[in-house]
Amino acid sequence: MKNLFENWKKFINEAVNISYSGVVLDVESVEDVGSVEDVGSVKVVGSVELLKQKALEEVPELKEGYVFKTRAGEGLPHHMTINMGPLKMAGYKVGDKIELEVISFGVSKDAVAAEVRPPFPIDTKSRPHITIAIAVGGTPFNSNKIQDWRKCKSLTIKGVVQEVPEK
Numbered sequence: 001m002k003n004l005f006e007n008w009k010k011f012i013n014e015a016v017n018i019s020y021s022g023v024v025l026d027v028e029s030v031e032d033v034g035s036v037e038d039v040g041s042v043k044v045v046g047s048v049e050l051l052k053q054k055a056l057e058e059v060p061e062l063k064e065g066y067v068f069k070t071r072a073g074e075g076l077p078h079h080m081t082i083n084m085g086p087l088k089m090a091g092y093k094v095g096d097k098i099e100l101e102v103i104s105f106g107v108s109k110d111a112v113a114a115e116v117r118p119p120f121p122i123d124t125k126s127r128p129h130i131t132i133a134i135a136v137g138g139t140p141f142n143s144n145k146i147q148d149w150r151k152c153k154s155l156t157i158k159g160v161v162q163e164v165p166e167k
Helices: 002-016 047-058 140-145
Strands: 018-025 037-039 042-044 079-084 097-107 111-117 129-135 148-165
Touching (some): 018 047, 047 097, 047 111, 047 129, 079 148, 097 129, 111 140, 129 140
Antiparallel strands (some): 018 079, 018 148, 097 111, 111 129
16 A cells, blocks of 8 residues: 555656755745835844845845846745755655754855755755855856855744745
8 A cells, every 4th residue: 555655646746747845935925015024113024035135244246246036037045955856855744844044155156055954964966055146147056066155143044845846
């Protein structure tokens, strides 16, 4: 019976063509309210906007020559990759809410990223990170090649484990 369920799950995942599994950042209605919502004297900001703001403070180079969208128009920052294809790493379940600790920012002429500390191991060759911005005409993949990592004051961001289908 177990084998039947495993084969069914494999069939469903192959039919959907999962591009990658990752922790997709929580926007907490950021896009709906124009990025920041006033709640008394406290500003409530989603993880996407919080990460952008912190990066702009910590990485002066980010103010010129980088964009927060891919060539396809998808917004950055977006996610931390757990593994390519359907979710296979122990400890993660689709739908789980995850906290990621930002521990440094990486900078290259092609990309800016945040290094994060995930709660469980991930299956990538590069350090765990979230692409924040890319050079005009660049691709998010370039953040995998960053060599200049700068420690920062710890910051916690949130997201949800998802299997992201190919487009």
